Amino acid sequence: MRDVVIIGAGPAGLSAAIACRESDLDVLVIDEFPKPGGRLLGQLHQEPSGEWWNGIEETKALLAKAEKLNTTIQCEVSCHHLEKIEGGYIVHTNHGLFETKNVLLATGAAETAAPIPGWTLPGVMSIGAAQVMTNVHRVRVGNKGIIVGVNVLSAAIARELQLAGVGLHSMALPVSNPVTKNHAHPGKVMEGLVRIAHLAPSAFLRFGSKFAKAAWVRDLAVKFYPKGGVKMWGMPIHIRKAIVQINGTEKVESVTMCDLTPEGEVIPGTEKKIEVDFVCIAGGLYPLTELAAVIGCPFQYVEELGGHVPIHNEQMETPLEGLYVAGNITGIESAKVARAQGKLAGYSIAKQNENIQQAMQEVKAIREAATIQFHPEIEAGRQKVERAFHEYVVP
Structure with missing residues (x-):
């Protein structure tokens, strides 16, 4: 024994x-x-x-x-x-x-799964799987991708993918459903975002990390969040945009992104297709x-x-x-x-x-x-x- x-x-x-x-x-x-x-x-x-x-x-x-x-x-x-x-x-x-x-x-x-329509297509993976494939197995996960989910884990691994030469279009929220509810609310995501603000050279995020402990400041930051996102290492981070659909027939070909209200509701008529060949889902x-x-x-x-x-x-x-x-x-x-x-x-x-x-x-x-x-x-x-x-x- x-x-x-x-x-x-x-x-x-x-x-x-x-x-x-x-x-x-x-x-x-x-x-x-x-x-x-x-x-x-x-x-x-x-x-x-x-x-x-x-x-x-x-x-x-x-x-x-x-x-x-x-x-x-x-x-x-x-x-x-x-x-x-x-x-x-x-x-x-x-x-x-x-x-x-x-x-x-x-x-x-x-990892927690965050289901989105189209998430079973080849080319969709968890953010942790992308990390292992890139840093452990030295396998390129794709040429241009998007990360669905804005949190500590996705921010850290996004930088690792960039360092490996993997192209990333942006990070955005998942569309709200019973599973993704907390990950899809701009206000709740902002609370987590300000905790990693010191890692990025962004004046907007540095402001948030210092002052956004107050709820009214966070609400203000969400309301006036830039439409083009806030860049972290040159990559836009969106908390007022969500991925509502992953598109493709035999593999990932694009995603459909839409604008959100400060409460996380989809704004009709704002849908836009973005061509990508892989999607990383970050559910925590x-x-x-x-x-x-x-x-x-x-x-x-x-x-x-x-x-x-x-x-x-x-x-x-x-x-x-x-x-x-x-x-x-x-x-x-x-x-x-x-x-x-x-x-x-x-x-x-x-x-x-x-x-x-x-x-x-x-x-x-x-x-x-x-x-x-x-x-x-x-x-x-x-x-x-x-x-x-x-x-x-x-x-």
Whole structure:
């Protein structure tokens, strides 16, 4: 029986494995992808300081540490079930069963679909798929495309596509429907847009980031939002325009764009066709929690963290003995936060009490210094989960 099986070889899983191996625990890391690194492999962006965050180089650094400690990492291994046994767990995979005293779930996040008429055509993909194809597999997704959905994720990946030489016409909102409602409302989108304004050389957005905390200022900004959009890295970002249809017979040929009122309603007669050969849909991220559900871990829905998350405490422990979580399964944040959480989880598994407090402070410091946040009020969301943990463990 192993000391710990870590499911997920992204920044959280690899960091946790390193911390566990430093205490000489018997560790197995598994991941369904052909190589370790997780979402890190597709990340490449410039931070406000001017420094570049290169996910491939960050992965290499983590792997070098893990390999130096003789960490066992197995890729192309899919886990489909967890079973509780006396003194531990059985991890069910396509490569057989693994018995372990502890399990760390570092499964990350998945993308939310945003359905639009025509979205099943070849050439339509999620924004995350475009990132992986471009930065990991070095496959050009198309010559000229448009991004549907304006949020932190789409803005970051749009820049990565530009750096790879992929042409982008613009970013616009999806047409409003029951699924896309919040992503299609200009006012709600503006709230998120001002949180990434410091990343772009736009006076309009910089103004918004400083003053648009007040609702009346946001409403004013939406009302007078330029018809031509606000340019970020030379690409127009529209929050008063929406994509109502993706057109084509055998593949994407164009999209139909229309103007919106400040409330997000389509203005009849403003439809316009734009020729593109690919479309990226950005519906946001949610924690990938199926394995936690399978084993019976209790959950709480926390909007600030991106959806349902396993209940856990500050040490990354769940109410189930021997089950730990780290990374985006606990809430949608940056790879830097996930890496710090993994380190903390590793110390918790190894019972390295002298390092746990320092690691907890490191997670908080990295969170506070984050360049961008996927959701507002992250700290409030974390506190909700921690309160739920203590109420569950000590009624």
